[in-house]
Amino acid sequence: MKSPWIFHLNTGSCNGCDIEIVAAFTPRYDLERFGCLLVGSPRHADVLLVTGPVTRQMLPRLIRVYEQIPEPKVVVAVGTCASSGSPFLGSEMVEGPVDRIIPVDAYIVGCPPRPEAIARGIIMAVMSKFR
Amino acid sequence: MVVKRSTERTEKEVEYTRLRIPFGPVHPALKEPVLLRISVRGEEIIDVDMTLGHVHRGIESLAEGRNLIQTLYLIERICGICSHSHTTCFIQALEEIGSIIPSERALYLRTLIFEMERIHSHLLLLGVMAYEIGFDTLFMFTWHVREKILDLFEKITGNRIHHAMNTIGGVRWDLTSQMAGEVKAYMREIEKSTKYIHSAFTDGTVEKRICNLGVLDYNDAIKLCVVGPTARGSGVNIDVRKDHPYAAYDELKGDFSVITRKDGDVYARTEVRIFEVFESINIIKAILDRLPNGSIRPEENVFRIMKRIPEGEAVSLVEAPRGELLYFVKTDGKGGLIRLKVRTPTFSNLLSLKRMLVGCEIADIPVIVASIDPCLSCTNRVTIINQEKGKSKVIDMDSLRRMVRRKWMRR
Amino acid sequence: MDAAIAFLISPPAVLLISLLFEGIDRKIHARMQKRIGPPVTQPFYDLIKLFSKERIVPITASARVFETMPMIAAAVSLLGASILLSNILSGSSVIGDLILVMYLLAMSSVALMIGGSASGNPYGVVGFSRKMSMMIAYEIPMFIAIISVAFGSSPSLAINNIIRFQISLGLPLAASRPSMALAAATFLLCMPAAASVVPFDIPEAKTEIIYGFLIEYGGPYLALAKIAKAVSNFALTLLASAVFLYVPLLLGENVLLNLGISLSLCLIESLLIMFVTITVPRTVLARLKIGQAFKFYWMLPLILSISSIILSSVGL
Structure with a gap:
């Protein structure tokens, strides 16, 4: 698939991963050259990027957004929080990590991961899912 | 009827x-x-x-179960944009409790990263503003300029976002003279680009979108207790860097001025941020000119310093990019925390949104x-005081972490 | 060329060219932002992907309207563009095809807007009301400009008659008389709003109302909506280049006799028009508010178009 459209959902992240995702679309990294677009509505999306350790309030929203994305879809957990819940694990307010709630296809670890890593993660996840 | x-x-x-x-x-x-x-x-x-x-993750309650160094890394993850402000504020409180005085050089380096973070944060916001009004090209340009600051961060601290620069009693990385030259050269470039960004923000359609909009006048700003650039855009002259100087700001007082605007609209707040970037560049130049020599931290082993911090409490203030950031820290004297309270600038500013x-x-x-x-x-962040520790017996990742935590405490 | 053959080959040709135009637009837009940008064939990949995705109709939507409207929009704009292209290809003059094309293109956006508001999403409703006001703002000056052209040339409402009139005059219509120049200026000023790009992408503003009426459309429905948009953008640029600035005639007889060369010249010119009226504004300007856009269209283009129709009626 040559046009993965990306929906980004912040489930309690510290902003670090979010700004790196947006930075991946800026001139130096330019994810759009692979056909990626950052879309605003889950109905348009193919790839769900989840950042953050999934807080209690965002849990129903995460499930809802996941269900709103039309099949076939890819879920990518960006950052250590989303992948393993790391520094926030043990908090009563955190329900994550993401794979406890929805099936995850790829994990991009790092706190935050670099834009290059995010780009590579997305492309590899899409390639392996749609081959 | x-x-x-x-x-x-x-x-x-x-x-x-x-x-x-x-x-x-x-x-x-x-x-x-x-x-x-x-x-x-x-x-x-x-x-x-x-x-x-x-986004409530229970950070304050998490911090109460961890030791000071772990907490340092935890509170750095409160926010990815102003992580250095959070750690500086926390560490200042700890240093006050333990009466540790960092070396001059450490304070200057702390201030350097602080001001670079301010530039990074303001440029990020200017880009976001452009994005919100549909001006994608300006957004791309601003974030492209911001990448240069991130490069500098990477060169100095090794990280783009969470710098992990601060440690109790000093900083973790030193600035070589070669790096100092690079910082200076980059600052000149950024100054030029920011001037261009300023001219773009005064351009026709942009001006139409952001002038006379969301007005918060002086009296409302005082009444709603707004802080930072939001307050300064409404003509309130407050800045922790001037009012209660911390780190090296006492000696750098003459090198910058507090930017205020009277209009209180979106444009005023944007302009305050643009001019604060120039002020930050001035501060950075002054720091590089007057950087004192000396060691950057008292001791390599932070845990030994951590153990030296007695029981006590302190309040600490810094001027984060978004405004006044306040920490209340109460330590237990065994390298742990009894209570941590953070009051962030956005919390003060958010209520003014309704008025605007x-x-x-x-x-x-x-x-x-x-x-x-x-x-x-x-x-x-809301505090939950009830914390049941070590309830489960199955060794999952949670309890594994708790064991690790206890091991650190015993040292 | 025979009219029947022309009408048979033009729908696929229109689809191909309009998607290619969109790809070129995206590439240039990216290059102007210091980015590499997607490949020119990107819109094709997007469509292939969208057509292979799941169809979702929200519970809150009135399903029949929601499902049919994107099809109507795509079909109608494809029909309008094909009529335009096939008439240029075959050289047959059908009276009133100028109005018909304009009507079909307007209808395609109305269909999308109705379908979006049937989704039951509050943002869709806001998008509907915004698109409504925008259409009132730009369609009126645009139609007045077209009527002024019909007055000013032969007079005729057939696209080919206007082209022949330009050839007999030896000048593009916009350069022939002040009234026609004003009409052309009006038409070009209305293009960004009709194509709904920044600064006039108010009904689909991403950061404000999340694509407005397109918010609930996904998969094949979105693909149809994209086709409708791309095709009507192409049709508008082609119309502008054929009616106002028929450049091939400047190169002399032998170019005019060769259909392929004159058509490709016309296409290159519409690409240029697209660059000026769609790519450049969306790169260098910020989005206006609905009130400001409305004021703009009822000040400058409306005055231009009315003065153009007055001038053309007195023969200037």
């Missing part, structure tokens, strides 16, 4: 013409979740209600919300 019926009808008409729009928590204009329940009639906003807590939004149009919501530079991941 007749009168009564007519009033009933108008009320019904009001209800009928009123459309309730949920703005967030998942919305492309917001990179972080917050829910604004907005009632509109046509395009005009008539009421705003706010719901917070979507009512009467504006739907199209203005993202612009006005962005103009106070909300950092919601900072804001959403």
